[in-house]
Amino acid sequence: MINAQLGELGLFTDLYELTMLQAYMAERMTDTAVFTLFVRRLPDCRNFLLACGMESIPGSLEQLRFTSDDLAYLSSLQLFADDFLTWLRAFRFTGDVYAVPDGTPVFANEPILEIVAPLMQAQLVETLVMNQVHLQTVLASKGARVAAAAQGRTVVDFGARRTHGIEAAVQAARALYIAGVAATSNVLAGKLYGIPVAGTMAHSYIQAHGDERDAFRAFARTFPGTTLLVDTYDTLEGVRRVIDLVESTPGEFTVSAVRLDSGDLGALARETRRMLDAAGLQEIGIFASSGLDEHAIAELLAAGAPINGFGVGTGMAVSDDAPALDIVYKLAEYGGAGRTKLSRHKPILPGRKQLFRREEDGRAIGDAIGLAGERLDGRPLLQMTMRGGRQLSVPQGIHMVRNRAAEELARLPPDVTALARVVPPYPVRISNALERHHAQTREAVMTHRRGGRF
């Protein structure tokens, strides 16, 4: 259970961060570093990512501490010197953070977040920052696809039981809501974030009654206008029972929808619609669930299935086709000098950067990654969110974030937000000045390796 076990989060870090820090300390490497968080490659099944999770970073960094317990544990490892443990005891994050707002579409190699801080501080927070942005970006990116596939119909997050933990369930509900999902079954997420909650009954409710009719009647008595799950024994028989109950007890038994949760959802939805319409119950909707994802939803709708809303669980909530991203947090500058690696396949763009999105008639036509000081065409997307260890503004309400995400998504080219892979990918260029800085940095590294000095 997380809340009982996780105290302060200073120790949520990889051991190598701490060993590096101790070495930096021994070497008095106290200059300012710039680290950039970005995703190296998009999964084949993603045309864009919906960046999410940056908003909570300043608050987390403000609170980052090491408790006496933490220090006693570290001491027990017999790896760390007393002066280093003393440094940790007094730790406060004093750096700056730049980030794109939650709900911003981003592409490969684009800076999502940059941290400017004394080297030890910036290095220490790598694991925490990556983990939190990764989780929500993975889920928001999946959620945006599912919401797009539903073409305006309601999608409800049913994933809480199979997310990777309780934190993941709560963060999933948030990220999916921002991405366009309409509601969640997760009550805790509803309370914490003000996300609309939804849900009515499980098969166990029907089973516990034995008699399906008794179950329907009892539930609609407690919750007039509810949604009834009709597939426990036989879907169409279940639908017939609902119609019978509405007809035999007019005004007393009211439902707004039936839920189909197994079988051929398209065929069952069509037959259910036909039966309801024949009974004059056009106002009763059809809600479908059962192993759905963006592809299944798109197929159902393309085939004309008369479904009004979808419950989507596991596939969306663990992003099963892309449960992880190639996200990295790389040293881009130290002591005022750009840093890079020499690999052609895994470039690191040196220095502090800015990301610009060009638009034409309200539609994004291409991004450019430039140096932080540059003024390129387009909207700059990275904003300062923390200065000198202080969060600059309170996080926006989730509904505002969701609205902004919807606006940003609407500005992407339609083939980018479509489910199929877009070829060629959305254009992202590197500014001339950044290209030059990159080349010079590579040159400096190579010169240095031949015996020169930075």
Place this chain on the structure above:
Amino acid sequence: MINAQLGELGLFTDLYELTMLQAYMAERMTDTAVFTLFVRRLPDCRNFLLACGMESIPGSLEQLRFTSDDLAYLSSLQLFADDFLTWLRAFRFTGDVYAVPDGTPVFANEPILEIVAPLMQAQLVETLVMNQVHLQTVLASKGARVAAAAQGRTVVDFGARRTHGIEAAVQAARALYIAGVAATSNVLAGKLYGIPVAGTMAHSYIQAHGDERDAFRAFARTFPGTTLLVDTYDTLEGVRRVIDLVESTPGEFTVSAVRLDSGDLGALARETRRMLDAAGLQEIGIFASSGLDEHAIAELLAAGAPINGFGVGTGMAVSDDAPALDIVYKLAEYGGAGRTKLSRHKPILPGRKQLFRREEDGRAIGDAIGLAGERLDGRPLLQMTMRGGRQLSVPQGIHMVRNRAAEELARLPPDVTALARVVPPYPVRISNALERHHAQTREAVMTHRRGGRF
């Protein structure tokens, strides 16, 4: 940030649990229910699951409460009656729990955990129980494969930065350690569970220095006998530098291993080994990382790559080939009568059950699922862990759980623990008595649907 936001976990539930509860209350459905947690089908890439996460369930259920805040939130939804909210305010779990011990291999349809409690209580905890067992079972099952592929070599969990949250990272470290992974980079997990921690340096450390030689020298001064990351600029040049430093400053510069983190790991390991051996440095080991999983490790070792240990990150820590399981929590009995569904594809075995594992010469030869009262051949695996709402024993230490898991894994047939899919699958039969009970329960459901009564 989870610890700041998640309070009591009563609200970590799907909304439909609460709506069902209110309906049960209105109907005075207070009889005892049995719910069974099981996995319906194994993913194609799993021959078995290593069940994990059950140990923490009794402790969690003991603590489950609804705070005043929770009740105020629920009240604001305008779905719930005052008497129901009063019931929640006084909520205490008073049921019994039966579970297989953490680290037990299990197969499709086998009961992993059963809850026997008044219907409302047993229903309420569905989301929480499923979520926690699912997470750790997903990860332990993946970890067992990776550890098996490494054939006794050290595997270190490097996944913390890309797990689905901090809780997932901590639980991953635990589950992977139980499954045979040797250590974790996650310091928080090390502290919370006493798991060995490991890790030395990242590329950023080398980059920050500019000069790789300076970086190696400084790091080995602070951490004599460390592992050095040699691939920041050019792997074999990095290895040569390590050798030079050892040779030029004998006794002063000591390392135990070099780490390869990119490129053709097999070829680089062979050349690195050759260079180290030629320099008489047979005692320096080779540690490899970079996108590894059980298949990559098996291929490297099959090709004779001289690698002594593996750092495995994302693929293992999110179980990328099977990030979710078809785990379900189903009503199996209510008021003393078995419950089931009629679907042939998604059977629910009714009643309280027991799982038996038959062994011959210390090797498992087949399982049987029987009724709880039955005495079948083999070891019964489900144990009572909570009675009347009280945890029966303190959780075992993680090292004991790990040892028992290793013993259990060693008892499985080799083709089951191999990476390739085993055909036919490990045999799991249903006892005659349980088959009869299932048939009778189905019959009762069908009779009932034709107008009879339970």
